[in-house]
Amino acid sequence: MRNVSVTGLGMTRFGKHESSLKSLALAACREALLDAGRPKVDAIYVGNFLGGQLAGQEIMGSILARELGLGSIPAAKTEGACASGGIAFRQAYQMVAAGIYNTVLVVGVEKMTHAPTSLVTQAINSAMDNDSNEGVSGLTFPGFFGVVANRYMYEYGAGKEHLAMVALKNREYAMNNPKAQFRKETTLEEIMQAHPVTAPLGLFHCSPITDGAAAVVITAGDQGIKVIASGQASGPPLMQDIPDLLSIGAIRESARQAYERAGLGPDDIDVVELHDCFAMTEILAIEDLGFFEKGSGWKAIENGLTKHGGKVPVNTSGGLLSRGHPIGATGVSQIVQIVSQLRGTSVNQVERARIGLAQNLGGTGAYSIVHIFEGKGM
Amino acid sequence: MRNVSVTGLGMTRFGKHESSLKSLALAACREALLDAGRPKVDAIYVGNFLGGQLAGQEIMGSILARELGLGSIPAAKTEGACASGGIAFRQAYQMVAAGIYNTVLVVGVEKMTHAPTSLVTQAINSAMDNDSNEGVSGLTFPGFFGVVANRYMYEYGAGKEHLAMVALKNREYAMNNPKAQFRKETTLEEIMQAHPVTAPLGLFHCSPITDGAAAVVITAGDQGIKVIASGQASGPPLMQDIPDLLSIGAIRESARQAYERAGLGPDDIDVVELHDCFAMTEILAIEDLGFFEKGSGWKAIENGLTKHGGKVPVNTSGGLLSRGHPIGATGVSQIVQIVSQLRGTSVNQVERARIGLAQNLGGTGAYSIVHIFEGKGM
Structure with a gap:
């Protein structure tokens, strides 16, 4: 396997856009190609989940190859629900590492805000196994992580305030990120008193509906x-098949593979972007990625260990909760943030960050992808 | 790059099924795994186009890994419209050739017949570039290939009967294929007098709406x-950008790459499955794959050169026109047919076939994928 590096980054603002799926993707791609010095590109991978269902647009790979003037190069879209972007990056990385291509463009994109919320909820539920009763019985992703949060609080003694602390930390990071969807200052009290979505999860504990692209x-x-x-690992797509609601097996397994291949462990990581689709998911992920013992993530958050100056700053972009979650774009945007940190040019820069980790989840644990990156620690 | 071979085949009957997308995919996968002697599988690639739009079902990779009891292996769906299956196979092939995985399961699947035809037509149009005016102005895929057929007849002197000869040949092959959607005997006359879809293309010249899976x-x-x-090559997704309506650039380029890598040319190929989404497309493809000179494909068909005993038998499965076209499954089902031919166990077996070629198209030429296979010529 050859050495592989990230040489170009591009990203639209995340939030509400009038632009089409294609325009968003093009903007991010052009910025990334410019940043990389306009290299000759050998292939394109597109991470996208809902282009067909919400935007009536597929074949994004071919469309982008054409519009970017890249010629007849191979192109494809990859899908793995919210992990679509991470999966796209992984294909590209493996192809370059294997010597099949020299340079690959990866873009994640989603357009969601134009669609009615009920349609978005229905489309997102295509990330469940709909041959089962779970989706048709009314289970949604907020519902799932609401159940998990109640169980977590019961088992380990965490309180609603710990969920709120995750949301507040990510909002405080987002306030410095001009690309983030939500940058308004808030307080722990406002978060705890906000409209409930699926108790104990309220409005600030759930990632929003977002448009955006990252390349x-x-x-x-x-x-x-x-x-x-x-x-990369797969896990059970059904709640009824999950052996332990308080641990996401696919995160643990994808992290195990990545640490083993890098010859590193959780203590070596200087900065992390992880998949906080809900505040509860961030608490599980910091445990399943090995940064904190199982059941102790909430204490780490209480003690500020996932912020600057703590053990490892988590979601310095603002995370899915405040940077936003344009589903297919999320996995790539996490990598944009980690690479910016390792370049030393990020918002909420972590000083001398040298090793970074990005973790992208699909469904309630149907997929998890972990990538580890190394910079010079500038 | 390591040598790679196909060791297992599975395929449902193509046609109308009551089973779900997942059940169809599982049936094909189980058959392929059994045929391969139940190997340890390292990853799954799923080719699928309309699962989200027509079946409300994504994350097929993870669902199949779980249901097949394959553990936490990496999984992903690939999309490239009608080339989704061919793209899935290519990813898997490249990963095995590169030594990243040893054994990979590839499945293509689509469930279409349960949806109203208007919804299917709308969903299929997500394989156009919908930021342009072409789709919204009413252009459909039958419309596109109808225009091409008129132009082809005008330029080269072909007649409607040549389109009908393609449809008749493929129906005659399908009559021997128990997996094919349409097996009823027909005549040149019936084909030419059938209900027009987009003149000169009639009902028998257009691939149908189909359910099915192949692995x-x-x-x-x-x-x-x-x-x-x-x-693999990309081409313009817009009609207005196509320099020559009578040649599909992506087919030519994907074939050029494949012949070069195999060290072979069109004359070395013993049997072909190609993407006859319309009878007209088969005529273009036999020219663009290099079997016949540009503008002469219709004469080759008239002279029986694409049947047993001719230069190269084409679509011995019955092709998309009569075997059926469950979109995401098509590219993989072509490979199932070619591998069966090279094993010497196919319907419409071509005697001592040793080298076979499968060509899968996406959109009107947005994608083309060509794979070449080698058997022992039994």
Whole structure:
């Protein structure tokens, strides 16, 4: 396997856009190609989940190859629900590492805000196994993570305030990020008193409906921020099949693979972007990624260990909760943030960050993808 | 790059099914895994186009990993409209060739017949670039290939009977294929007098709405039918950008790559499955794949050169026109047919077939994928 590095980054503002799915993707791609010095591109991978259902638009790979003037290069879309972007990046990374392509453009994109909320909820539920009774019985993703949060609080003694602390931290990071969807200052009290969605999760504990795109260029060699490991695992798509509601097996397994391949462990990681689709999910993820013992994540949050100056700053972009969650774009936008941190040019820069980790989840744990990156620690 | 071979095949009957998207995919996968001797599988790729839009079902990769008891292996769906299955196979082939995985399960699947035809037509149009005026102005895929057929007849002197000869040949092959959607005997006259869809294309010249799934297992080594080359190219997704309506650039380029990598040319190919989404498309494809000179495909068909005993038998499965076209499954089902031919166990067996080619198209030429396979010529 050859060395692979990220040499170009591009990203639209996340939030509400009038632009089409295609326009959003193009904007992010153009910025990434410019940032990479306009290299010759050998292939495109597009991470997208709801283009067909919400925007009536598929074949994004071919459309982008054409519009960007990249010629007849191979292109494809990958889908794995909210992990679609991470999966796209992984394909591209593996192809470059294997010597099949030298330079690949990866873009994640989603357009959601134009559609009625009921339609968006229905479309998102296509990330369940709908041959089962769970979706048709009314289970939704907020419902699932609401159940998990209640169980977590019961088992480990955490309180609603710990969920609120996650949301507040991510909002405080987002306030410095001009690309984030939500940048308004808030308080712990406002978060705790906000409209409930699925108790104990309220409005600030749930990632929003968002439009946006993020793109990266990856290339053989060491001239950028190195990709040093990729891990991917699948897990049960049904709640009834999950052996332990308080641990996401796919996160643990994808992290195990990535740490093993990188020859590193959780203590080596300087900065993390992880999949906080709900505040509860961030607490599970910091445990399942190995940063804190199982059941102790809420204490780590209480003690500020996931902020600057703590053990490991988490979601310095604002996370899905406040940066926003344009589903297919999320996995790529996490990588944009981690690479920016390792370049030393990020919002909420972590000083001398050298090793970064990005973790992208699909469904309630149907997919998890972990990538580890290495910079020079500037 | 390591040698790669296909060691397992599975396929449902193509046609109308009551089963779900998931059930269809599972049936094909189980058959392929059994046929391959139940190997340890390292990853799954799913080719699917309309699961979200027509079946409300995504995350098929994870669902199949779970239901098949394959553990937490990486999984993903790939999309490239009607080329989704061919793209899935290509990812799997490249990963095995590169040594990233040893054994990969590839499945293509689509469930279409339960949806109203107007909804199916609208969903299929997500394979156009809908930021343009073409789709909203009423252009459909039958409309596009109807225009092409008129132009082809005008330029080269072909007649409607040549389109009918393609449809008749493929129906005659399908009559021997128990997996095919349409097996009823027909005549040139019936085909020419059938209900027009977009003149000169009538009912028999257009691929149908179909449910079905096809799966293959691919493995490192030479123990099965070898995959000796893969080619993939993108082309303009818009009619207005196509320099020559009578040639599909992506087919030419994907074939060029595959022939070059295999060290072979069109004259070396013993049997072909190609993407006859319309009878007209088969005529273009036999020219663009290099079997016949540009503008002469209709004469080759008239002279029986694409049947048993001719230069190269084409679509011995019955093709998209009569075997059926469950969109995401098509690319994989073509490979099932070619591998069966090279095993010497196919319907409409071509005697001592040793080299086979499968070509899968997406959109009107937005994607084309070509794979070449080698057997022992039994």
